[in-house]
Amino acid sequence: MVLNMKKIFIYFLPVILFSAIVCQVQAQSGLLRYAERKALESNYFEAANGYSKAYNKKATYAAAKGAAESYTYLRDYQKSYDWWVKAVNFPEATNNDWLAYIAAANQADRNEAVFLALDSLTGTTLGPNLNLDSLKYWYGNKPNSAVVGVDGLNTNSAEFGFSKDSHGTVYFSSDRGGELDRKKKGLRIDKSYKYYNKKSDWTGRDYLSIYKMDESGEVTKVSVPVPDVFHSTDPFVLQKSPVLFYTVSREIRDSGSYEVYPEIYYSSINEEGQLTDFKGLSINAPLEYSLKTPYVDEEENRLYFSSDMPGGFGGFDLYYMNYSDDFVFEAPVNLGSEINTTGNESNPYLREGKLFFASDGHIGLGGLDLFESKVLGDGFSGVKNLGIPYNSPQDDFAFFITSDNKTILSSDRPESRGWDDIFELETRYKDFQALILGCDGEQLTGNLEVSLMEGSDRINVEIVQDGKGKLEASVAPEEDFEIVIKKDGYFSIHDKSLSTKGLKETSLEKTYQMVRVPYNTTAYVDLVFYNLDESAIREDAKPSLDKVAELLKSYSFLNIAVRSHTDSRASEEYNEALSERRADAVRDYLGQFGIARSRIEASWFGEKEPTNNCGDGVPCPEDQHQVNRRTELLLLAFPEEGKAYQLPPEMQGLDLCDVSNIQLPADLPTIYFGFDQASLSVNDMMALERVALMLREMLYHRLEIKGHTDNRGSDAYNEKLSEKRALVVKKYLEDKGIAPSRLNYEFFGKKNPINDCGDQPCTPNMHKENRRTELSLPKLKKDWTNKEE
Structure with a gap:
């Protein structure tokens, strides 16, 4: 009996299953017809429910697509996307279904799905209402604002x-x-x-x-x-x-x-x-x-x-x-x-x-x-x-x-x-605008090499330039930036202070000044002198050479030109060789400080360029010959023509459009005179040779010359004497080729003494300090080598 019942069960099982399937199909068909009717009535809420229930009864392409379309009409983009995912996985899915899927993915903010589908649909007709290339462009470019x-x-x-x-x-x-x-x-x-x-x-x-x-x-x-x-x-x-x-x-x-x-x-x-x-x-x-x-x-x-x-x-x-x-x-x-x-x-x-x-x-x-x-x-x-x-x-x-x-x-x-x-x-994003000006305030034309970097990762920001010195970019809010601007022949600009942090305005605006590199500008001069027929460095020359060596060690943008000379005694051949030995002596001395020979440009002239008229056959006193036995020391800033120099940190903040700001102030001498005299000693001449060299190399400088006396003698006499003392210095410099217009002289007699010798007696040396001619540069620039300033 058990066996018979089992056979009956086996016999009826297919019938039972078939009946269940038929009922399920009929139930799904009823739900689909209901959903379709509601969709025709524009009742997409009920249509979506009907298609969803139909799909749960049996997963079919028609049910999935109907639910997807209904949720699209309802503008429930997430559910629309979920159902289109199901629909396009059926073999009946068409290219238009894929297009609808992409639209739903886009509307549901599923960008990765959009781009994956792009590959699947390559070569197909996508329809007029969706341009995937445009979508890729819009999503691939950061917007400049938000809502x-x-x-x-x-x-x-x-x-x-x-x-x-x-x-x-x-x-x-x-x-x-x-x-x-x-x-x-x-x-x-x-x-x-x-x-x-x-x-x-x-x-x-x-x-x-x-x-x-x-x-x-x-x-x-x-x-x-x-x-x-x-x-x-x-x-x-x-x-x-x-x-x-x-x-x-x-x-x-x-x-x-x-x-x-x-x-x-x-x-x-x-x-x-x-x-x-x-x-x-x-x-x-x-x-x-x-x-x-x-x-x-x-x-x-x-x-x-x-x-x-x-x-x-x-x-x-x-x-x-x-x-x-x-x-x-x-x-x-x-x-x-x-x-x-x-x-x-x-x-x-x-x-x-x-x-x-x-x-x-x-x-x-x-x-x-x-x-x-x-x-x-x-x-x-x-x-x-x-x-x-x-x-x-x-x-x-x-x-x-x-x-x-x-x-x-x-x-x-x-x-x-x-x-x-x-x-x-x-x-959200700020407009960055930079104007690049030259020294005369004109906009700098031509192409600039510009890098604008964002944040600690130094992400490059796209920047647009108009060829007329104007730069524009969109920069992120609440970020730090740095910009590097380069142009051949100019100091580069490197600004690390750019920031939009806390910036309430919609734009960040900057103006930069680009300065031409003043190649081979004389920044400092000095002179050293020699004994007759000698090339050895004298003791009085060592302090000058020590200072030059220190400057060369400290500042890599400086080189030195060494120009050596002799007096006119002896033959030209001998004097040329002697001047070469003097140049070598300076190079060797600087080499003791680690100064490479490549930074020393040495030249020698023998007796060809005297500072006075003491040439061959001209009788001259010893002091005139002494001033010819010399080596000129010229420190040249930015000596390599065409090299892209960075602005030295020591010169940050200086107005380098004024070349005189590159030049270091010299230690100008004070010329002292004997009692009731207005003549120059050999030491005075050597001191004034340094001044003359400075004025020849630094054409922007003008010199103030002020003559004084001690308090002995009448006011009228001392006033004339102080004028003579100022004029003797002025004339000496004029004889060295300095234009009179660059030499301004004044005389004060005994009005401005260093030591007041009226109410109290003065020593001979105190009187000598009053008998003087003072030299000064009226617009003395900041010494950029003084790191404490």
Whole structure:
């Protein structure tokens, strides 16, 4: 008996399973038919539930695609993406399904899925409404700004649209107020601006209304005087007159099932801010087509709006109607194929010669995107997607610019608190602008080698230059930067102080001065002297050479020119060899300090360049011959012509457009005289030879010469004597080739003594200190070698 029962069970098992499968198929078929019927009724909420249940009964391509499409209509982008993932994995999936999957991935902010799908669809026809190359470009470039919710307007409901009157009152749309009883008529306007019939009942949310926020932040509902209104939305307030345009959908008492389409009305606003009257456009046809999103160009007396009236390009198109001062409107004019597409265009807005609008027909990031087009008379030129962050994978619309240049838009992007939010564009990235000037204040023309680096990782920032000394870039907020600017023949600029941290302004502006490298500029001079027929370094020369060696050791941008000479006694051949030995003696002395010979340019002239007229056959006293036995020491800054020198840190902050700032101040001598004398000793001559050499090499310097006496003798006599003492120095320097215009002399007699010998007796040495001629440079520059300053 058991065996027989087992056989019966085995016999009936296929029948049972087949019956279950048939029931399951029939159940799924019923759910699919229900879902399809609800989709035809535009009740996508119930359609999505039906397709989802059908798929759970049996995973089929039709159920997955139906659920994906339903959630797309509901603009639930995450669920839409989840279902398209399922749909495209069926073998029945088409290229159009893949295109819808990419759109859903884009709208769900799944960029990686977009780019992976791009590879899968290479070579296929992607359709007119999605350009993956554009998507890749938009997502691959960091936006220069971000959006933030406008304070006081957004809730967890839907808020969208923005219009502001001349008193600062903001008008917007919202369905705040909570969920309604499901029995209430389910008429609903959403972002796609499709208005559904009374049977749709698919959201359970409150109707849309117009609200306003005053300058104090108080929000109140605006009561629309049009009777039997379900929705009132899209407010646009005029600036020159107290009039508000808006969109309504209203209950029209008629039998049967029908779709109610929105209309455009306008009302006057009284002093209390209330709408007092109403008038609809003559072209309103609420049982035939829609009118919505009014915008008024008050300068041109022109009303712009969106409509799906017959005769358009498909979906909603943008139109305008001219009107008279008393609001008599002419026939509507379609904006044409440059603006309108087979998709939907809405939310027109004009500013500074541009038309801004929303569209899902032009190439975009997904859903409605914001676009702009140049206004040319009654026509338009080009359509440009505003890109990120104006646009997102979701819907972005209702563009507006306030009188204080704040950019406003509406969106249901992920940052939204509710169904839609009103956002303000906030500049994240700062505009960096640098002007590069030369020494004369002129903009530096020609190409510059520029590196702008961000943060501790020194990420290169793209920078644009106009070839006329202007640099521009977008730089991240709250970051540190450094910039390096190079040009052949100029000191490079290296600024590590750039920062946008705490920067409230929208731009970071800098002006830099680029200075030509003053190649082979004499920075310091000195002289050493020799005994007759000798090349050995004298003791009195060692302090000078020690200082030169120290400067060469400390500053790599200095080299030295060593130029040696002899007097005229002995033959030319002998003297040339002697001057060479003197140059070698200086090189050897500096070599003791580690100064490389490559930094010492030695030359020798024998008796060819005397400082006076003591040439061959000319009788001269010994002191005249002594000043000819010399080696000139010239420290040259930036000696390698064409080398790209960095600005030495010691010279940071100096005005190097003035070459004299590179030159070190010399230790100028004071010339002392014997009693009642105005003649120079050999030591005085050697001291003045150094001064003459400095003035010949440093042409920007002018010398002050001031003569003095002691207090013995009359005022008149001493005044003349002090003049002679100043003039003897001046004449000596003039004889060395220094232009008289560079030598300014004064004389003071006994007026300015070093030692006051009037009331107290002075020693002979104290009197000698008063008998002097002082030398000074009137514009003595800072000594950049003095590190303590």
